[in-house]
Amino acid sequence: MKTETSSETQVSIQPDTIALKEKARQEGLETIWERFAAQQPQCGFCELGLSCRICVMGPCRIDPFGEGPQRGVCGADADIMVARNLGRMVAAGAASHSDHGRDLVETLLAVAEGHAPGYQIADPAKLDRIAAEFGVAADLPPQAKAKELALAMMEEYGIRKGYLTFTKRLPASRLAKWQALGIAPRGIDWEVTEMMHRTHMGVDNDALNLLLQALRTALADGWGGSMIATELSDVLFGTPKPAASQANIGVLKADQVNIILHGHNPLVSEMVVRAAQDPQLINRAKELGAAGINLAGLCCTGNELLMRRGIPMAGNHLVQELAVITGAVEAMVVDYQCILPSLGELAGCFHTLLFSTSAKAKFPKAAALAFSPETGEALGRQIVAQAVENFARRNPDRVFIPAAPVQQLTGFSVEAILAALGGSPEPLLNAIKAGQIRGAAGVVGCNNPKIQQDFGHVNLTKELIAHDILVLDTGCAAVAHAKSGLKVPEAAELAGPGLKAVCQALKIPPVLHMGSCVDNTRIVYLAAALAQALGVDLDQLPVAAAAPEWYSEKAATIACYAVASGVYTVLGVAPPVLGSKTVTDVLLNGITAPLGACFAVEPDPQKAAKLIIRHVEEKRRGLGLDARES
């Protein structure tokens, strides 16, 4: 298998990124790669997890070479320090997804109470299903049902329930493992708060105990906050169905008003989509010389809109600055998470308007608009109207859109996958049992300037599908795959013979888009459904996950809930834990016995693929299926 890469000196394997990076260089515009270079060398203590700022007796450092101090002022050793730092990363990641979920719960309540104009119950059948899971009476009318569900979900964040409802989706054997370890998640915010408490000076000073709470906190995300975000987004905006769209910076249109929707939460961007269809605004755009209003997504707000509306995807994390540098963007609309604070200054070098839309997330030199369920619809219209007017300020001489868009299929929610299979997971399980499909892998996560953009995602995924492993993707990884042409049915040609035949029969790509980063819950939910259907626990399935280019605390949290749910997970970037042999060993080995899964760290995508292929074949053997030597 040929490795997909450009020259070592390029920042990306993607031509659009390379071309725009060159434009930035010519125009003297700073991008993330220059800032990354300026930070070299990065602090080795921090990289290893061996620095501590938890109290002002410090800051403290532990000498990884064993010559300098081996304990902080309080007496914390390397194991404690590393575990505490990791615990806080996971807490922040869980907090982020869960606070995103909270915004959807609040909006659902506002819809139910009738003061969220423009919002509605887009998928009443899904509302019925989720409400039933939460014990809401089936015979209530939709509004009342939505209200009861919203109130019940609010309790998931609190103390009174003491367990998370969605964990009932899991096999009993998985819940028993969590109970045995004391990591069954309780209230979502509770776990975050307890993690923060336990990492305070003089509280939890046992690395293993800290790691267990980190896993519990992550599970409160995966089976709590993130899952609420996914499921309620479907209820409010529709459950994704397969649809065709496009990817890369070429989705911007030189002759149209371009609005980029960036961030993670669909609440505002859905209203922008609605406003962009307003004939009045389209006419105004035409008056100003534009052929129309063109929306494009970035990062996970992009994924949300792509999954449900087929809005094309301009790019992933490392493209956000470059999108502005096209000179073709009238407005970039951001909500929260992964939004570079450099965007405002960069937008100021062009005519681009930058709108922030959450009171929780303001940015330098951005116009701060604050979403609420009451104002969301009006906000969407206001943004589109201003973007349209801004077309007049565009300088056509500076416009550079250096790529033709690539086709992709999207919209593979769990519901859509099951529908494609005829309503039951049996055909998929049969293909796995027959060995046509060896197993499945979630290839997910971010971009990181430490890695040539998309190199990890694309090469790992190509290798996996070539070995008949179905790939499920989300987040920036999904965008990488789309840009590299792996998300069309024709990409089945790159798959091994078994997977290829299945894809061709079903007319699907070998890489299925399951959504945004919170939608990693779709992957674990699907895994839980498959495990339930087979009568096994998740760790017995021939499945794995990988985050080849992750950068964020949220990704660390996702990896933790994947592993704690029983899914072997390979990271392409080492988390800051290598300063503790104990913590590193627990994550790589020690948790396998109690949880049936562990982490691996492997930056080389070919080697990462080998790890996953070997894991999948081992799990097949464990299920009594045919297994290849690997």
Place this chain on the structure above:
Amino acid sequence: MKTETSSETQVSIQPDTIALKEKARQEGLETIWERFAAQQPQCGFCELGLSCRICVMGPCRIDPFGEGPQRGVCGADADIMVARNLGRMVAAGAASHSDHGRDLVETLLAVAEGHAPGYQIADPAKLDRIAAEFGVAADLPPQAKAKELALAMMEEYGIRKGYLTFTKRLPASRLAKWQALGIAPRGIDWEVTEMMHRTHMGVDNDALNLLLQALRTALADGWGGSMIATELSDVLFGTPKPAASQANIGVLKADQVNIILHGHNPLVSEMVVRAAQDPQLINRAKELGAAGINLAGLCCTGNELLMRRGIPMAGNHLVQELAVITGAVEAMVVDYQCILPSLGELAGCFHTLLFSTSAKAKFPKAAALAFSPETGEALGRQIVAQAVENFARRNPDRVFIPAAPVQQLTGFSVEAILAALGGSPEPLLNAIKAGQIRGAAGVVGCNNPKIQQDFGHVNLTKELIAHDILVLDTGCAAVAHAKSGLKVPEAAELAGPGLKAVCQALKIPPVLHMGSCVDNTRIVYLAAALAQALGVDLDQLPVAAAAPEWYSEKAATIACYAVASGVYTVLGVAPPVLGSKTVTDVLLNGITAPLGACFAVEPDPQKAAKLIIRHVEEKRRGLGLDARES
């Protein structure tokens, strides 16, 4: 006024600390000061708040001299970086107090449901008052009332209420200020989670917006988690009343079984107190040659027991290792927060047993016992029994208790203060109006090896009382004052003539002990009551606060809720914010207009006293009272 200090080369102003530190040196035992010395020089980036580990594109650093990088990889500048780091400190502090409060709520529920043997409603009248504040029906029997209150308090941590009940204790003008700034606290865990979300990469990138959320998170502590901890501890164990006790390491008894109770939460230690009165266990101690069972407190668990039971206080934060080094401690019982992880190894150099008692907080080489409301009573007995047996292992030749205890008065809850004043704040207000008492200052907070132990507390407080400012203390500061003899009625001699006369009339010290660190809520509650009685807001009162030797994230949070509540606060140690001129300026000046209070940083206790005296006199002038030039 003579400054209380030993030679510059001493680590403490306290003779017991100095003597035991010398014993440690002679025996080659490492203490916190050696570890602190080994950490020098501490990382300047971290000290200034200019390092960021929030994502793995980093770690990043900003050059404070303006020559190296001025932005992290994401584009965050010094202001954003510093504000995010501070926000996380405050979140961790709020989480700690609030998770402590949660343990009390859970225990109250268990008491109400009849499965917490040994625990009871010790103050039914206080239960009635608090339940009324939470809208619980007055005519319920105590158990049912306790249950309703516990469930109502659980809601304070969640989303559904959307405000904190205890904020109703504040003047409307204070709440209006919070509403105007958007910092009225909602659910306790919610605010912590949102702070963690907003400090994730690419979320809130506006220093001011981040600081506002930090204040809101702190308010969720002060008027939420901490206040719940204080009030429910009173309900379960009794509201403190004035009582005599003792302080310093001399409270250990060479001829008795010594058990030290260390940490912050009274749930286990109260059961130890109960078990230590068991005649069977006392007889067993006598069989083993001990004269009895002697309990002593450390840090805030010590303050809790001192306030309610008169248990003598062995020392504050920097004494915890030295207490073991006396060789006279059969058992040290820890719960959580501020417990040095070095204690286990040190205990192993003696016969001392170290018991941890919270599943949330394990320590190296400690016996891990896990409290629950169901098992707390049995746990207390188990600990005392083991401590008694351990007396046989004591080596009398190694015992060194180098001080005679100092007398102190304790127990000044708000209720006790009002009772002493005849049931109303009027006499205190009249003394303030008349100028006998110029005002009041809370002198609170920790020890920190960066400061000669107790130097900051004792010298600041002496100066304040000499200027007729009544001092209210909690935490390690309270222990410092007690050890230095400021907590007896005779210390009125050190006060200015007005305060002296009031103290002599009421037979109280000029420094009133209000409890543990969570009990700083007693101070702000008292301030709120005084403000209500005067018909003014808190920032108009001639009151201030100081944390001369703080070290912990909790202390940072307390300082933030004090300031946001309108109380001018002087810190003796700079928080890690000096890398941002913007953040520093907002904290020192910018928040004064909207909140009526701000921070100051002043390590010199004489100068800190001057700041507070000037502030008090200014506020007197504002109220139309006589004011001295200062």
